[in-house]
Amino acid sequence: MGVTCVSQVPVAEGKSVQQTVELLTRKLEVLGAEKQGTFCVDCETYHTAASTIGTQGQTGKLMYVMHNSEYPLSCFALFESGPCLIADANFDILMVKLKGFFQNAKANKIETRGTRYQYCDFLVKVGTVTMGPSARGISVEVEYCPCVIANDCWSLLMEFMQSFMGSHAPGLPSVFGTKHDSIYSPSDTMVQYMELFNKIRKQQQVPVAGMR
Amino acid sequence: MAAVKRCVTHFVKQGNLERICHCSCDCYGPRKDADLLRVGLQQGGQAAAPAGPRVNDSDCFEGTAGGSDGPLGSGPALRKQPIPPCAGRAPSSALPRSAPVVVARAALVGGRSKMAGVPAVRISIESACEKQVQEVGLDGSETYLQPLSMSQNLARLAQRIDFSQGSGSEEDEPGSAGRAWAEPGEPEDEEGLVKFQPSLWPWDSVRNNLRSALTEMCVLYDVLSIVKDKKFMALDPVVQDPLPPKQNPQFLQLISKKKSLAGAAQILLKGAERLSKSVAENQENKRQRDFNSELLRLRQHWKLRKVGDKILGDLSYRSAGSLFLHHGTFEVIKNTDIDLDKKIPEDYCPLDVQIPSDLEGSAYIKVSIQKQAPDIGDLGTVNLFKRPMLKPKPGSPHWQTKLEAAQNVLLCKEIFAQLSREAVQIKSQIPHIVVKNQIISQPFPGLQLSISLCHSSNDKKSQKSASEKQNPDDHLYVLEHNLHQLIRECHKQTLSSTVMPHPASAPFGHKRMRLAGPQAFDKNDISSLQSNEGLLEKIIKQAKHIFLRRRTARTIDSLASRIEDPQIQAHWSNINDVYESSVKVLITSQGYEQICKSIQLQLNIGVEQIRVVHRDGRVITLSHQEQELQDFLLSQMSQHQVHAVQQLAKVMGWHVLSFSNHVGLGPVESIGNASAITVASPNGDYAISVRNGPESGSKVMVQFPRSQCKDLPKGDVLQDSKWNHLRGPFKEVQWNKMEGRNFVYKMELLMAALTPC
Numbered sequence: 001m002g003v004t005c006v007s008q009v010p011v012a013e014g015k016s017v018q019q020t021v022e023l024l025t026r027k028l029e030v031l032g033a034e035k036q037g038t039f040c041v042d043c044e045t046y047h048t049a050a051s052t053i054g055t056q057g058q059t060g061k062l063m064y065v066m067h068n069s070e071y072p073l074s075c076f077a078l079f080e081s082g083p084c085l086i087a088d089a090n091f092d093i094l095m096v097k098l099k100g101f102f103q104n105a106k107a108n109k110i111e112t113r114g115t116r117y118q119y120c121d122f123l124v125k126v127g128t129v130t131m132g133p134s135a136r137g138i139s140v141e142v143e144y145c146p147c148v149i150a151n152d153c154w155s156l157l158m159e160f161m162q163s164f165m166g167s168h169a170p171g172l173p174s175v176f177g178t179k180h181d182s183i184y185s186p187s188d189t190m191v192q193y194m195e196l197f198n199k200i201r202k203q204q205q206v207p208v209a210g211m212r
Numbered sequence: 213m214a215a216v217k218r219c220v221t222h223f224v225k226q227g228n229l230e231r232i233c234h235c236s237c238d239c240y241g242p243r244k245d246a247d248l249l250r251v252g253l254q255q256g257g258q259a260a261a262p263a264g265p266r267v268n269d270s271d272c273f274e275g276t277a278g279g280s281d282g283p284l285g286s287g288p289a290l291r292k293q294p295i296p297p298c299a300g301r302a303p304s305s306a307l308p309r310s311a312p313v314v315v316a317r318a319a320l321v322g323g324r325s326k327m328a329g330v331p332a333v334r335i336s337i338e339s340a341c342e343k344q345v346q347e348v349g350l351d352g353s354e355t356y357l358q359p360l361s362m363s364q365n366l367a368r369l370a371q372r373i374d375f376s377q378g379s380g381s382e383e384d385e386p387g388s389a390g391r392a393w394a395e396p397g398e399p400e401d402e403e404g405l406v407k408f409q410p411s412l413w414p415w416d417s418v419r420n421n422l423r424s425a426l427t428e429m430c431v432l433y434d435v436l437s438i439v440k441d442k443k444f445m446a447l448d449p450v451v452q453d454p455l456p457p458k459q460n461p462q463f464l465q466l467i468s469k470k471k472s473l474a475g476a477a478q479i480l481l482k483g484a485e486r487l488s489k490s491v492a493e494n495q496e497n498k499r500q501r502d503f504n505s506e507l508l509r510l511r512q513h514w515k516l517r518k519v520g521d522k523i524l525g526d527l528s529y530r531s532a533g534s535l536f537l538h539h540g541t542f543e544v545i546k547n548t549d550i551d552l553d554k555k556i557p558e559d560y561c562p563l564d565v566q567i568p569s570d571l572e573g574s575a576y577i578k579v580s581i582q583k584q585a586p587d588i589g590d591l592g593t594v595n596l597f598k599r600p601m602l603k604p605k606p607g608s609p610h611w612q613t614k615l616e617a618a619q620n621v622l623l624c625k626e627i628f629a630q631l632s633r634e635a636v637q638i639k640s641q642i643p644h645i646v647v648k649n650q651i652i653s654q655p656f657p658g659l660q661l662s663i664s665l666c667h668s669s670n671d672k673k674s675q676k677s678a679s680e681k682q683n684p685d686d687h688l689y690v691l692e693h694n695l696h697q698l699i700r701e702c703h704k705q706t707l708s709s710t711v712m713p714h715p716a717s718a719p720f721g722h723k724r725m726r727l728a729g730p731q732a733f734d735k736n737d738i739s740s741l742q743s744n745e746g747l748l749e750k751i752i753k754q755a756k757h758i759f760l761r762r763r764t765a766r767t768i769d770s771l772a773s774r775i776e777d778p779q780i781q782a783h784w785s786n787i788n789d790v791y792e793s794s795v796k797v798l799i800t801s802q803g804y805e806q807i808c809k810s811i812q813l814q815l816n817i818g819v820e821q822i823r824v825v826h827r828d829g830r831v832i833t834l835s836h837q838e839q840e841l842q843d844f845l846l847s848q849m850s851q852h853q854v855h856a857v858q859q860l861a862k863v864m865g866w867h868v869l870s871f872s873n874h875v876g877l878g879p880v881e882s883i884g885n886a887s888a889i890t891v892a893s894p895n896g897d898y899a900i901s902v903r904n905g906p907e908s909g910s911k912v913m914v915q916f917p918r919s920q921c922k923d924l925p926k927g928d929v930l931q932d933s934k935w936n937h938l939r940g941p942f943k944e945v946q947w948n949k950m951e952g953r954n955f956v957y958k959m960e961l962l963m964a965a966l967t968p969c
Contacts, residue, residue, distance in 0.1 A: 088729030186732040
């Protein structure tokens with residue numbers, strides 16, 4: 001588990017999501033990356049139940065429960081600005097028991113699926129973000145396995161991403177800013193995914209107004 | 213009599229008989245139970261009726277109480293005969309013992325009876341039937357006090373006797389014993405005259421009896437001691453009448469001798485018969501005991517159980533975690549075909565074991581690596597049983613060796629079954645062949661690994677076939693041993709705490725796997741926790757490694773023996789893994805080891821590859837091909853020569869002008885690349901240029917200053933004579949004609965020759 005950067009690649013002009021993904025993967029294959037199977041990251045949203053909230057807000061806090069196929073036996077639970085919990089896979093069953101306190105917003109389930117490529121020390125995952133039946137965007141996750149300190153390898157990651165993403169290479173993720181010299185952990189990856197999904201969720205609501 | 217207390221509830225008087233109460237109340241009233249003590253008082257000199265139920269209890273004794281004299285003719289005052297403890301007789305009724313309450317009173321009420329002429333009263337003392345209740349439990353059950361034993365009882369009673377107070381013969385007591393004897397009549401009279409006072413305690417007469425007995429004993433003792441002295445008293449034998457003379461003394465003597473001899477002979481014969489019977493019995497017993505002691509010994513080593521009238525044992529590894537479906541039961545039988553008359557053979561054992569027929573003989577697993585067989589049809593049953601019967605350990609009984617051999621056969625069968633199962637199920641690039649008792653697989657191209665189960669029963673015919681000439685044995689004993697260890701590890705896995713939780717309340721599963729979730733293990737971490745390699749894969753990997761290691765060693769050794777300059781040294785490390793070994797290869801020149809040590813290679817021999825780590829940090833991975841390693845080593849040797857020149861130049865003070873490990877000039881080498889170096893002498897006059905290739909060998913050229921070359925074309929360009937000091941053309945050195953035993957030595961001589969003093 002090395003330093004990971006999750007970013008979104010905008011859909012190319014005049015092309016569909018699938019075609020853009022194909023463009024990216026072809027670039028990677030030309031670069032020399034080998035395909036190593038598929039990956040999946042999904043996220044479910046839970047509201048704190050109306051009966052338990054105080055006078056804070058209307059919907060209370062939102063909790064996200066995420067899974068990542070890279071860590072098949074784990075389950076991540078995080079609040080928007082709060083802590084991230086890494087738990088066993090039994091956490092999902094626990095959430096069922098906590099139905100009284102956390103209610104599942106089933107419509108907000110979002111996930112990204114795609115292929116996993118390995119290029120020497122880099123792991124690249126290009127996936128299609130879907131919410132329900134519709135594809136909403138493209139997520140690219142680049143991981144540099146040997147390094148665990150974020151600030152040490154950011155420039156290398158940037159360079160690599162520019163080689164196949166071109167101008168769409170992202171800027172420094174917000175989690176890196178707070179990290180300084182501490183060790184990168186999988187929960188940081190999940191925070192990045194959560195932010196990406198929220199962005200995509202907000203994005204698509206603009207053109208498709210009135211629909212959730 | 214006024215002192216008599218009477219139990220209100222218990223007093224019953226029947227005529228002359230009075231029943232005596234022996235309940236725990238402090239009275240002397242009678243009780244209505246059957247086992248009463250009856251004291252018969254009769255008047256008129258009749259012998260006392262036998263006391264009541266004669267209790268066959270060990271602490272009963274019968275006595276005659278009360279004074280009796282002449283009319284009775286009962287002799288001395290008290291005659292007591294303690295009844296020997298009636299151990300042999302069962303009590304007529306199980307009479308419990310309780311603290312016997314008293315009763316040695318000859319009850320006389322009022323003045324009705326007189327002591328004078330009172331007949332001897334026989335007193336039987338028995339204990340009451342009922343035990344005392346110690347406590348009553350909450351559910352109504354009663355716990356009884358255990359009655360006192362005979363000695364305890366007697367002690368208790370004796371304590372009550374106060375020897376300082378007597379009745380009757382008390383005044384005489386302090387006197388000597390002789391005086392008591394001298395006046396036998398007196399105590400009787402005195403006792404007779406004294407009105408019988410009911411004593412305060414019932415044991416008065418007992419005490420008196422004891423005192424008189426003591427007196428008598430003392431008298432007897434004194435008499436005997438005096439007689440022994442022979443000074444004042446002497447025993448006089450009674451004169452016997454002489455026997456009448458015999459008529460025919462010899463005849464009678466003969467007869468009497470014969471009779472006595474016959475009697476003696478009878479006794480001796482009886483004794484001899486008894487002895488011989490006991491010896492025979494002893495032997496029989498010994499045999500019996502031998503079987504049992506052998507069985508005990510057997511039990512110390514093997515698990516036995518009794519089924520019906522058979523004794524069965526278990527020689528399988530099931531209790532150690534094996535899942536092989538073989539019952540592994542053996543039977544223990546008694547060896548009774550022994551003839552007592554004949555001499556018992558040395559190795560006779562009363563116990564014999566019968567092992568299942570398919571586990572007879574001995575077996576081993578043979579693992580060997582051979583060149584690939586040209587035709588698969590050539591495979592037949594491998595009957596390469598060559599291992600001789602193992603000699604049994606001295607001191608271990610024959611059943612132990614038999615059982616151990618059977619267990620070994622079972623283990624080998626299990627190993628082979630597991631291997632063949634995996635060979636069939638597991639998919640691999642080159643499928644494994646399973647033929648009868650052999651598994652054949654191809655670890656490397658051109659190579660064949662065969663694992664076979666060699667089982668020989670003890671029949672004669674298998675011995676014959678084993679004597680054929682076999683191929684040179686390639687038996688890898690290490691792998692056979694490893695197979696045994698691996699199967700034992702599999703057994704332990706089934707018993708490990710991950711499969712069977714210890715303690716029983718612990719959760720299932722590996723401890724680390726439970727942490728996999730919260731610590732976000734990725735796939736690599738998870739797969740490292742779970743190892744699911746089968747036995748066959750493991751043993752093939754080990755075989756590959758062994759083969760690769762052997763071949764590497766052979767390559768290095770052949771190179772070392774073939775090439776003398778430079779020299780190859782291989783230092784193999786002692787500590788290896790089943791899958792990895794390492795060797796350090798040094799290429800040096802003889803005599804210049806300290807200077808020329810730049811080529812040092814660390815070879816890590818793995819399962820399929822050899823990884824070479826160079827001293828300068830390069831890491832090269834070689835495949836299992838023998839040629840690759842050889843080529844590599846040859847190229848390293850050629851590079852060494854050039855490196856040696858470089859080091860030598862430093863030592864000799866020559867300057868290195870150019871150096872290249874891989875020159876692009878000159879003929880192309882088929883193995884590796886040629887290297888070249890140019891060094892200049894300290895004063896610059898000469899330069900030596902060396903080009904060394906693995907195939908083309910070394911080429912040494914020397915550059916002379918222009919002034920030394922005679923055949924230079926004179927031209928118009930160089931006018932000054934100072935240009936003559938520069939170095940000019942090259943001349944090749946005939947290296948094979950140089951003095952010196954190796955390249956570096958020759959080079960040193962050359963350099964020395966070209967360095968003017």
